[in-house]
Amino acid sequence: MATRRLTRKEQMQQAILYPVDWLEERSGLVGAVKYFLFRKVPGDTNWFQTLGSATLTAFIVQALTGTILAMYYKPDPNSAYDSIQHITNDIWAGWLVRGMHRWGASVFIILMFMHMGRVFLFGAYKYPRELNWIIGVLLLASGLGEGFTGYLLPWDQTAYWATVVGININGTAPFLGPFLAQFLQGGTYINADTLSRFYAIHMLMIPGAIAALIGLHLYLVIRLGVTSPPWSKEAAGTGPLDGETPNGKVGRAGLSRFRRGR
Amino acid sequence: MATDRIAERRRIFKQYKDDVESRGKPFYPFAMFHDTVMSLVVVVVITGLAIVWKYSTPGDHIGTDPGWLGKLYDDPADPGTFNFVPRPDWYFYFLFYLLRIFKWPDTVLLGTIGLPTVLLVLLIAVPFIDVRPERRLLRRPVAIVASILVVVSMGVLTYKGATAKESLGSELVAKVPDWAKTQGFSGNQQALGGAKLFAESGCLNCHTYLGLGGGFAGAPDLSAEGAKNKGIDFQIRHLENPAGVNPGSPMPSFQGLGTANLKKLATFLESSKGGK
Missing domain, CATH: 1.10.760.10 (Cytochrome c-like domain)
Known part of the structure; x- marks a missing residue:
């Protein structure tokens, strides 16, 4: 053929890029990641706006440590307490994983509240981001649900009695209360199935919902963009700055100012 | 008119998109750098808390003696013993203390279900209550007062819940x-x-x-x-x-x-x- 032989460097490049191109051709994922990474965000975003990704990090820590704990934890009233002791005292770094899960929960919840406070103070819940605010509230409620269901799992006195009272309080709600209490307990009283039920809710049901909601949350963040701090002089949404033409290039006015040395 | 407001906020959002396009910066590496640093801080704090929890426990770092961050675990659950103070995790203290304020049978439903439900509905409704495009805090007096009230009352209730004493x-x-x-x-x-x-x-x-x-x-x-x-x-x-x-x-x-x-x-x- 008439095509010239590829140089060694080009051959290397092709070899490296081949799987990337293969994936892109079949899924478009590479383009999506590129779009995610190189999408424009307002130039004045600041540290307060890292609270959301910090919350996501705390959730990932919970998911990873939770998975490891699930390998050793036994959701059965006869062995739950012993398995917690086993994790804490015998398993290599078990105390660390359990401690990270225990305290990661608090950090996760604090970060959710701080992130929500930031969004509120920035007025970032306003049009067209209302839906994302609602998803955030659902995430907060789900996070608190994780806190409630996870608290029973060590099956010690603190866990047991706090949950008895918690379920009874749920049970006092009008109309739905008794059904909710019965659903949580798996019966009319706390029984042997209550623990495995809480475990299933804690590690399958709510985390699944949280993961899905986080996906939606991020999709909307990327689609709608993050807001500028409201106090910023160059906040996105205020129109072109002095010396800019509407299409963003430095226009004649800007250039002339530049020439005058200002 | 409502249609004017809708047109106005659409215009502002369009302007936002244009401004970001013209003078924004790419997420990678600028914003991503901040996010990565913050995420590392989160992981370090969580790991630190786990280490303090374990190593501040007296003796051989096991058992039910409380360290700085509380016990590693309590005595095993015993449905037959009732000499136990039911206490939720700290982030539920504000609800926990709310339950001490309302009395059976007239108003307790307010504390257990009523108030939390109202708060949740209000929270979801925030973007529909506050529909003005204004985002600058000093021009949102209601939002300032509401946020101060929420932070102070949650803080006080959490503190009271944490320090509430039960007799043994x-x-x-x-x-x-x-x-x-x-x-x-x-x-x-x-x-x-x-x-x-x-x-x-x-x-x-x-x-x-x-x-x-x-x-x-x-x-x-x-x-x-x-x-x-x-x-x-x-x-x-x-x-x-x-x-x-x-x-x-x-x-x-x-x-x-x-x-x-x-x-x-x-x-x-x-x-x-x-x-x-």
Whole structure:
């Protein structure tokens, strides 16, 4: 053929890029990641706006440590307490994983509240981001649900009695209360199935919902963009700055100012 | 007009998109750098807390002695012991304390379900209540006042919940002779036994009796329970299944104490006529 032989460097490049191109051709994922990474965000975003990704990090820590704990934890009233002791005292770094899960929960919840406070103070819940605010509230409620269901799992006195009272309080709600209490307990009283039920809710049901909601949350963040701090002089949404033409290039006015040395 | 407002906010958002396109910066590496640093801080803090939790525990770092961040675990769950203070994790303290403010039966529903539900609905409704495009804080006085009120009240309730003191069974048992004298059941062995059980079984975590006890979840004062003359049988039935006798009651069942003990408790309650 008439095509010239590829140089060694080009051959290397092709070899490296081949799987990337293969994936892109079949899924478009590479383009999506590129779009995610190189999408424009307002130039004045600041540290307060890292609270959301910090919350996501705390959730990932919970998911990873939770998975490891699930390998050793036994959701059965006869062995739950012993398995917690086993994790804490015998398993290599078990105390660390359990401690990270225990305290990661608090950090996760604090970060959710701080992130929500930031969004509120920035007025970032306003049009067209209302839906994302609602998803955030659902995430907060789900996070608190994780806190409630996870608290029973060590099956010690603190866990047991706090949950008895918690379920009874749920049970006092009008109309739905008794059904909710019965659903949580798996019966009319706390029984042997209550623990495995809480475990299933804690590690399958709510985390699944949280993961899905986080996906939606991020999709909307990327689609709608993050807001500028409201106090910023160059906040996105205020129109072109002095010396800019509407299409963003430095226009004649800007250039002339530049020439005058200002 | 509403249509003007809709047109106006669409215009602002279009302007936002244009401005970001023209003078924004790419997420990678600028914003991503901040996010990565913050995420690392989060992981370090969580790991640090786990290490402090373990290594501040006295002795060999195991067991039920509390360190700086509390016990690694408590005694095993025992549905038969009632001498235990039910305490949620700290981020529920504000709800926990709310339950001490409202009293059974009139307003307790407000504390347990009413207020939290109203707050949740309000929270979801925020973007529909505040529909102006204005984002600058100084021009949003209602938002400022609301956020200060929420932060202060959550803070105060959490603090009060954290510092709320419950008496231990052993301290309360010492009060039994006083109770017997005030209520005049000193000669009644059944009632005395019941009083001791009452002190030991955590009843005062929620109920109040002659000025002692928690007043939690709207649990009523029992100093003059006997004056209602409901009868020993009623008291036993109620202790076995509180919600069955008193629909909607959040009180747990005390069936685990056994019939003989429940009879003593019921006698004690029926002997409590409120004193002088």
